[in-house]
Amino acid sequence: MATPGTPGRRWRGPALAAAVAAALVGFFFALPEPGEERLAPPAPGFVLRDVRVFDGERVIERATVVVREGRIAAVGPDVAVPPGLPVQDGQGGTLLPGLIDAHVHTWGDGLAETLNFGVTTVLDMFSDPGPHQALRRTRESLSPRAHADKFSAGALATAPGGHGTQFGVKVPTLTTPAEAPAWVDARLAEGSDFIKIVYEPRTAEGLGPPFPSLDRATMAALISAAQARQRPAVVHVSRHVPAEEALAAGADGLVHVHVDRVAEPALVQLARERGAFVIPALAVIAGFDPTPPPAGQLREPLRLAADPAVRPFLTPDQRRGLESAPTTKLVMFRLDTALASVRALHEGGVEILAGSDAPNPGTAHGASLHHELELLVRAGLTPVQALRAATSAPARRFGLADRGRIAPGQRADLLLVAGDPTADIRATRAIQRIWKNGAAVERHRYPEAP
Numbered sequence: 001m002a003t004p005g006t007p008g009r010r011w012r013g014p015a016l017a018a019a020v021a022a023a024l025v026g027f028f029f030a031l032p033e034p035g036e037e038r039l040a041p042p043a044p045g046f047v048l049r050d051v052r053v054f055d056g057e058r059v060i061e062r063a064t065v066v067v068r069e070g071r072i073a074a075v076g077p078d079v080a081v082p083p084g085l086p087v088q089d090g091q092g093g094t095l096l097p098g099l100i101d102a103h104v105h106t107w108g109d110g111l112a113e114t115l116n117f118g119v120t121t122v123l124d125m126f127s128d129p130g131p132h133q134a135l136r137r138t139r140e141s142l143s144p145r146a147h148a149d150k151f152s153a154g155a156l157a158t159a160p161g162g163h164g165t166q167f168g169v170k171v172p173t174l175t176t177p178a179e180a181p182a183w184v185d186a187r188l189a190e191g192s193d194f195i196k197i198v199y200e201p202r203t204a205e206g207l208g209p210p211f212p213s214l215d216r217a218t219m220a221a222l223i224s225a226a227q228a229r230q231r232p233a234v235v236h237v238s239r240h241v242p243a244e245e246a247l248a249a250g251a252d253g254l255v256h257v258h259v260d261r262v263a264e265p266a267l268v269q270l271a272r273e274r275g276a277f278v279i280p281a282l283a284v285i286a287g288f289d290p291t292p293p294p295a296g297q298l299r300e301p302l303r304l305a306a307d308p309a310v311r312p313f314l315t316p317d318q319r320r321g322l323e324s325a326p327t328t329k330l331v332m333f334r335l336d337t338a339l340a341s342v343r344a345l346h347e348g349g350v351e352i353l354a355g356s357d358a359p360n361p362g363t364a365h366g367a368s369l370h371h372e373l374e375l376l377v378r379a380g381l382t383p384v385q386a387l388r389a390a391t392s393a394p395a396r397r398f399g400l401a402d403r404g405r406i407a408p409g410q411r412a413d414l415l416l417v418a419g420d421p422t423a424d425i426r427a428t429r430a431i432q433r434i435w436k437n438g439a440a441v442e443r444h445r446y447p448e449a450p
């Protein structure tokens, strides 16, 4: 199960990995991110009355929530309204913890686009580590801000010429288990919050992506080195056998569900026994799936882009990204197969986390996490289980103690939606209000191109 040397860490257990394959995209390049900001004091607070609350774990049908200076002060059915704070009526709505997208890649305006859809925290699975240092400092504060908080792997672990080296970000590669401890130390020195490993070996028959991969021993040594330093180790895989090998090596989780066939009972059992989680990133598989939709229906990403609750808040670039045709002819990407695997994993007791892999083609920051929630429900999670997968579960697995729940002391990252997403998951898109650190976020609308 957990690796010796990591007692008491909430994320102990096998690592995550996952693997959408070869094609994960050649358009990745580094642009500036929000830098170090002047940190304003937290907003004074407010009270939200008579609102349904999903607190990250369960539903409270009617509650009052008190927010003071960036944090939740009280929540419950019998909480008294304190004097001196503005009071809002939440009837007919549901208050959720700010959502957490457990698989993204951010640069440029990505973190602002993310927040525009109520996603207040992201787990970045590889981007330029340079801008991350300033973001690490800001994210600890309770100051109001216009972008989501980012926790990041920084550079990923891959072989020379391997997946991840094609995006224009300088990636320090390695080839042997002996290099693993120093490689992990270098990432932690750069500010990485966890370790992401790409494991795409060819099969004995020579099948697999057309680029080199770390070997099994080096993948395992990286997991051990990360866990010895109290950091989660997650693995990108795209196929069944490498997924099993990563789980056997003790990965905390997989950051994709494999796509070559439906998960077999042995894989499910291994993941459950090791306590590993899986971030299936169904949204990006839906984006790559070349299967024509049934007659009269739109492809999944087009349907998201056309949703009137979503479309006005997408930037023109985001609309184009969702509406682009699949850029690859990767017949391996079948949403149906991936949904069946997630169903098997979930029914087998494996914890599923919600992640979109935005901004890959067919996805958009923020919006695609709402799509992912819908896909997780289609795979058999209840709406409440899907909401946990985007709130308390990733916070627990990645050791983010101050977010993912609506409870006293938690950071007041909040999302108020109309209706009841614990009954109909698509209600998460009916956003009425977003708060980051207890301060209301101004949502941006973008006019249609003429």
Ligand SMILES: [Zn+2]
Residues within 6 Å of the ligand: 024, 103, 104, 105, 125, 357
């Ligand atoms: Zn990714």
